[in-house]
Amino acid sequence: MASLTMKKKIKDSTGDKIFMFIIYTILCLVLLVVLYPLIYIFSSSISSPGAVTSGKVWLWPVDLSFKGYEVLFNNPQVMKGYGNSIFYTAAGTLISVALTIMIAYPLSRKTFFGRKGLMMLITFTLLFSGGLIPTYMVVKEVGMIDTRWALLIPNAIWVWQVIIARSFFQSSIPDELFEASEIDGCTDLKFLWSIVIPLSMPIIAVLFLMYAVGQWNAYFDALIYLKSDDLFPLQLILRSIIIQNNTSGAINDALKLVERQQLSELLKYSLIVVATLPVLVIYPFVQRYFVQGMMVGSVKG
Amino acid sequence: MKNEIAISIKPSISHSNKLSMRQEAVKSLKKHWQLYLIVIPPVLFFLIFKYYPMMNAVLAFKDFNVIKGIWGSPWVGFKHFELFFNNPMFLTLVKNTFGISGMLLLVGFPVPILLALMLNEAKNGRFKKFVQLVSFAPYFISTVVMVSIIMLFLAPRLGFVNIALNYFGFESINFLGEPGMFRSIYISSDIWQTAGYTAVIYLAALAGIDPTLYEAARVDGASRFQKIIHVDLPGILPTIMIVLILNVGSVMAIGFEKVYLLQNPLNLVNSEIIATYVYSVGLLNANYSFATAVGLFNSVINLILLVSVNTLAKRFSNNSIW
Structure with missing residues (x-):
């Protein structure tokens, strides 16, 4: 109680008030710097092609139009890439989460002989790697070049995810629970499936989200391992259209040159929105899982 | 006298420790074979896609020849x-x-x-x-x-x-x-x-x-x-x-x-x-x-x-x- 009255007595000094004012001003600036580009891109994507190329868009959409999206959704290349990305994200995430649990759970169990050695084996890969070319040659040797497997398997397990999952299992599954189930004759796998996994939903959600975002956003593996256009994920299509400026295939040749140029500019904005929106829309709802996951990871770094 | 005894006892203790460690491993393997089973695919992943490339890095000390492969290619040092x-x-x-x-x-x-x-x-x-x-x-x-x-x-x-x-x-x-x-x-x-x-x-x-x-x-x-x-x-x-x-x-x-x-x-x-x-x-x-x-x-x-x-x-x- 004493501390309560104390708090009331001691008020912010003038210096503190100025200090707080500065902090709020800076935070507002941060907000502006982060939000403005995102809003600008979204507004541009739903403005008319002419308004975008003449620099009329500053904050809100000018001459509302969905022409960019129309062109995108009628473009077989983009749609194919979208489909591929959905497949890679779904399949890759499932494989990654399964493999991560399969190694993180045994590592979390004290009765698992050799857990220290195994842990060292996997953390060493964080410190040292064979490098790009030797890895490429292994992927080639196992016959995954230019197949869908190349995007699902060679980077399936992230060591950080294993560490995060392991420390969650260690801290939240009490040993007594395991001893009790052992007396009841419950096998390890049954215990994992019917007790550990249901109890670990927060961390499994984190694993799913991190792997899914990673898969959706990845382009490097596709760049080095894939050659056939019809296997390309959306990010590679994006790179070819926006960064390498190959819009020719995406737009109807019958249009006039000016119109084509304007449309190709607009298309870039709509493409960015289409590629990023799925992740950004889900994110506010799952943010707390991310924060939780990061905190579990930082407890035992 | 006491010291000597302590010294003579030491090796036998460590010996029995080793034995019990091996026994413990076998016991753990028998009892928790399922854990060792599910860990195989992830371990294979690390061996194939992380450690095998590390071995392949010897390529840096060789002149790579496509026909002879990594191990058959001639050494060239640094x-x-x-x-x-x-x-x-x-x-x-x-x-x-x-x-x-x-x-x-x-x-x-x-x-x-x-x-x-x-x-x-x-x-x-x-x-x-x-x-x-x-x-x-x-x-x-x-x-x-x-x-x-x-x-x-x-x-x-x-x-x-x-x-x-x-x-x-x-x-x-x-x-x-x-x-x-x-x-x-x-x-x-x-x-x-x-x-x-x-x-x-x-x-x-x-x-x-x-x-x-x-x-x-x-x-x-x-x-x-x-x-x-x-x-x-x-x-x-x-x-x-x-x-x-x-x-x-x-x-x-x-x-x-x-x-x-x-x-x-x-x-x-x-x-x-x-x-x-x-x-x-x-x-x-x-x-x-x-x-x-x-x-x-x-x-x-x-x-x-x-x-x-x-x-x-x-x-x-x-x-x-x-």
């Missing part, structure tokens, strides 16, 4: 390393790699700490949550989209930044064509994208500071600024050290992805780093052995950096990642 060190590109690559990542560390490292300290001060819960939510969001933007945004905003003619410059009476700048601009573009966009994410780690550490310390600071009449300097900062120092170690450890591993996408023939003098060089020499020109040597050089420097920073941190502040 030939490829010598070639690399005597290559006129060598200095440029080292300068660019260290320049970009060093500056990023110097400028980018304090930003999330400041952001977290300021967010921690904000008393308005909703505002705080909103700023946190928004500043975290760019982390989820892919590298390709990030570079696309940079290129759209900095485009010489239609880019937003140049339109704004013209509006205020300045001349347009071809940002991505200016080699001198490359580093600033890379670093500022990186801060934009990751500061909010890293700040969350510090916020979690700030939330864990003992509240009685704040009470004491208040009673002692500390101002808000003094409270930050004397309570907040020391409180999150261990976290700062760990993030610092991890950042230094990734100095040589700076995002190939983003640098590669931002590269163009005009800015290549300042934008070619070791990782992008390995890609273009190794995969595009199929010069496998040489590229492996360059990559190995990169990995070894990275390992040395990480180990030395970790040792330093351990000695001076008792924080380390292992």
Whole structure:
């Protein structure tokens, strides 16, 4: 109680008030710097092609139009890439989460002989790697070049995810629970499936989200391992259209040159929105899982 | 007498320890065979895709011959390393790699700490949550989209930044064509994208500071600024050290992805780093052995950096990642 009255007595000094004012001003600036580009891109994507190329868009959409999206959704290349990305994200995430649990759970169990050695084996890969070319040659040797497997398997397990999952299992599954189930004759796998996994939903959600975002956003593996256009994920299509400026295939040749140029500019904005929106829309709802996951990871770094 | 007995007993103890360890292993294997079974696929993954490439790195000491394969190719010792060190590109690559990542560390490292300290001060819960939510969001933007945004905003003619410059009476700048601009573009966009994410780690550490310390600071009449300097900062120092170690450890591993996408023939003098060089020499020109040597050089420097920073941190502040 004493501390309560104390708090009331001691008020912010003038210096503190100025200090707080500065902090709020800076935070507002941060907000502006982060939000403005995102809003600008979204507004541009739903403005008319002419308004975008003449620099009329500053904050809100000018001459509302969905022409960019129309062109995108009628473009077989983009749609194919979208489909591929959905497949890679779904399949890759499932494989990654399964493999991560399969190694993180045994590592979390004290009765698992050799857990220290195994842990060292996997953390060493964080410190040292064979490098790009030797890895490429292994992927080639196992016959995954230019197949869908190349995007699902060679980077399936992230060591950080294993560490995060392991420390969650260690801290939240009490040993007594395991001893009790052992007396009841419950096998390890049954215990994992019917007790550990249901109890670990927060961390499994984190694993799913991190792997899914990673898969959706990845382009490097596709760049080095894939050659056939019809296997390309959306990010590679994006790179070819926006960064390498190959819009020719995406737009109807019958249009006039000016119109084509304007449309190709607009298309870039709509493409960015289409590629990023799925992740950004889900994110506010799952943010707390991310924060939780990061905190579990930082407890035992 | 007693000492002698102790000595004579010692070996037999360690012997029985060894025995019981082996017995324990067998017992554990029998009882928990299912655990050993499910661990096989992930272990295979690490052996095939992480350790096998490490063995393949001997390629750096050989002249690769497609027909003879890695192990059949002739040994050439340090030939490829010598070639690399005597290559006129060598200095440029080292300068660019260290320049970009060093500056990023110097400028980018304090930003999330400041952001977290300021967010921690904000008393308005909703505002705080909103700023946190928004500043975290760019982390989820892919590298390709990030570079696309940079290129759209900095485009010489239609880019937003140049339109704004013209509006205020300045001349347009071809940002991505200016080699001198490359580093600033890379670093500022990186801060934009990751500061909010890293700040969350510090916020979690700030939330864990003992509240009685704040009470004491208040009673002692500390101002808000003094409270930050004397309570907040020391409180999150261990976290700062760990993030610092991890950042230094990734100095040589700076995002190939983003640098590669931002590269163009005009800015290549300042934008070619070791990782992008390995890609273009190794995969595009199929010069496998040489590229492996360059990559190995990169990995070894990275390992040395990480180990030395970790040792330093351990000695001076008792924080380390292992």
